[in-house]
Amino acid sequence: MRVKELPSDDRPREKLILRGPQSLNDAELLAIILRTGTKGKSVITLAYEVLAKFGNLNLLFSQTLESIKRIPGIGKDKAATLIAAFELSRRVDFQKKWESNKKIKSPQDIAEIFIPKLRDEMKEFFYVVCLNSANSIIKSEKISEGTLNSSLVHPREVFKVAIDNRSANIILIHNHPSGNLEPSNEDIKITKNIVEAGKILNIGVYDHLIIAGNNYLSFVEKRLI
Numbered sequence: 001m002r003v004k005e006l007p008s009d010d011r012p013r014e015k016l017i018l019r020g021p022q023s024l025n026d027a028e029l030l031a032i033i034l035r036t037g038t039k040g041k042s043v044i045t046l047a048y049e050v051l052a053k054f055g056n057l058n059l060l061f062s063q064t065l066e067s068i069k070r071i072p073g074i075g076k077d078k079a080a081t082l083i084a085a086f087e088l089s090r091r092v093d094f095q096k097k098w099e100s101n102k103k104i105k106s107p108q109d110i111a112e113i114f115i116p117k118l119r120d121e122m123k124e125f126f127y128v129v130c131l132n133s134a135n136s137i138i139k140s141e142k143i144s145e146g147t148l149n150s151s152l153v154h155p156r157e158v159f160k161v162a163i164d165n166r167s168a169n170i171i172l173i174h175n176h177p178s179g180n181l182e183p184s185n186e187d188i189k190i191t192k193n194i195v196e197a198g199k200i201l202n203i204g205v206y207d208h209l210i211i212a213g214n215n216y217l218s219f220v221e222k223r224l225i
Helices: 012-019 026-034 043-054 057-061 065-069 075-100 107-118 155-164 185-201
Strands: 125-131 137-145 169-175 204-212 215-218
Touching: 012 026, 026 043, 026 075, 043 057, 057 075, 065 075, 075 107, 107 125, 107 169, 107 204, 107 215, 125 155, 137 155, 155 169, 155 185, 169 185, 185 204
Parallel strands: 169 204
Antiparallel strands: 125 137, 125 169, 204 215
């Protein structure tokens, strides 16, 4: 049955307007984002098939544009719309935690902010988080993208951000898309170089976190700093 043939209060969009978003199941919410079905298949049927392929919303959420657009009936336009919706969700989660955990008291505080942002990334990203003297976040900035090495992450790039934002301390963060939490020799070497440079500039390196999936490793907790 096509969506237009359903009773008006059973159509996903109308149902949301009348009863609120909590009244819709996962497939119905997905159908609103997909907007249209394909030949011989309603958008609701298509939404159920997409969910069935990946198992649940969480697994769908972590897919790439390429993997989603290979689903019959999806294509690049619908895939791009889904990826945009997932990215908005990621950013809302990140900004919510950013506001609620403004003052950093432990490695877990900063991990909870950055895990939603970095857990699904397929490339390595290196961030510097600037803190004031009360360890409240001033700003975060991406320094590099790609496999971590000393040519991509140099102390001068890190401390330019720190100095520009008048930071008292900084936190270093990068992700491991492989899921392996263990720091590489290069991770340790880069961290030591940045820590030593910070001593000269009187800007402390509060910690360095590795994010892998929903887990994190703290260099301070592991006594690597």
